[in-house]
Amino acid sequence: MFWYEDEVKRLEQERSKLPYQPKTAFYGSSTITLWESLYEDFKDFSPVNLGFGGSTLAACAWYFERIFAEFNEINSVIIYAGDNDLSNNRHPEEIYLFLFQLFDVIQKRYGTIDCTYVSIKPSPQRWYLNDQVKYTNMIIEKEIKKRGDQLYYIDIYDQYLDDDHRPDSKFFQSDGLHFNKMGHDILRDKLVEHLSALVLQ
Template identity: 65%
Template sequence: MFWYEEEVKRLEKLQKTLEYQPQTAFYGSSTFTLWQSLYQDFAPFQPVNLGFGGSTLAACTWYFDRVFKYQKSLDNIIVYAGDNDLSNNRHPEEIYIFLFQLFEKVKERYGDIHCSYVSIKPSPIRWYLNDQVKYTNMIIKNEIEARQNPYWHFVNIYDNYLGYDNRPNPQYYENDGLHFNTQGHTILKEILLKHLSQIKQV
């Protein structure tokens, strides 16, 4: 995990620069780290961007105690990670285990706050992992639904990024075939704003 150290140190310092107590934390990999307009897009929910590039769910769980130094102001944690785990040859069920370990860490620190897992996206360059992506998404979705915890949520974004041929639509990705471009982030923004508005009413 040492290769994430500089990024984690950056996140540890971030809390000292915010001018407000955050209510919604975005935690995970470069899908969040590279989201340039995140703070503006989610301003009504007082966001903090805790993404760190290349992170895995394993790393998110490992570094949780260092990154989450915020007091009881948080109402929501949005998690996006998992595709880097798969590309590092981790089994889908390992990812499943790391996620629920993370959710339990959140509960231990913050009590009952909303934890939302954003499904792993399809991406052109990692299409060879598609069966594992779909299986990972399925077992996480099924477990969240089975536990019937009103504070745990699965947010499916997978289908929104497919084209007419049921393959990733390249118009939503940077030239690397992996990261979202502005159009890709706009879709994700709309999905998450709707989700956050719905759980706020619960």
């Protein structure tokens, strides 16, 4: 896991700059890290961006205690990761296990708080992994719905497909992998609706 060290050190340095104790943590890979408008988009939810580039769900579980060490008032965690695991030749069942390991360490630290997993997106660059993406999403969604315990699944997969049911390039940067502003805006709308509903529960 040593190749994530610089990114984790960056997060440790940045956390002292927040003028408030965050309530909602966004955690995961570059879909989170590169979300430039995240703090503005979720200002009503006291957010913190704890994404680190290239991260896998395995890395998210491994570094959780260190990254979250100074955040004592978190009541909701939004997670996006998994496509890097697949591109690193991890099997869907492994990703499933890493995610539920992460849920366990979150709830060990914070109690039964809201934990939301965002489905793996389809992307032009990794379309060759599509069958694995769909299967991974399916087994994770099924287990989350079975468990409850303030675990939630947000399905974004279909939102990024064109009329031919392939990834729509208008939502992605030129690399065909990372969201552009339009891509993030769709995710923002889904998550604002979700977080607002959680507040009303």
